[in-house]
Amino acid sequence: MTIVVNNASPTFFQALKELAKLDGATVYADEYGYYSRKTVNSVLRADRQMEKERKRGTLKVYNTVDEMFGDL
Numbered sequence: 001m002t003i004v005v006n007n008a009s010p011t012f013f014q015a016l017k018e019l020a021k022l023d024g025a026t027v028y029a030d031e032y033g034y035y036s037r038k039t040v041n042s043v044l045r046a047d048r049q050m051e052k053e054r055k056r057g058t059l060k061v062y063n064t065v066d067e068m069f070g071d072l
Helices: 010-023 037-056 065-071
Strands: none
Touching: none
């Protein structure tokens, strides 16, 4: 059986882990919420790449949405 608890406090999580031990069950925390680890890692990689380009001065930025659409 799988049980999902959202936004649990550290105290609640620790108590749940202790309760699970009584039944031989396992409990784990997923810090990514609704997004898969693959999605989160992909976004973080893109963020790092953008930051590198920004520091090098090669990141293309726009002042308005119209300017961006004009470049597409």
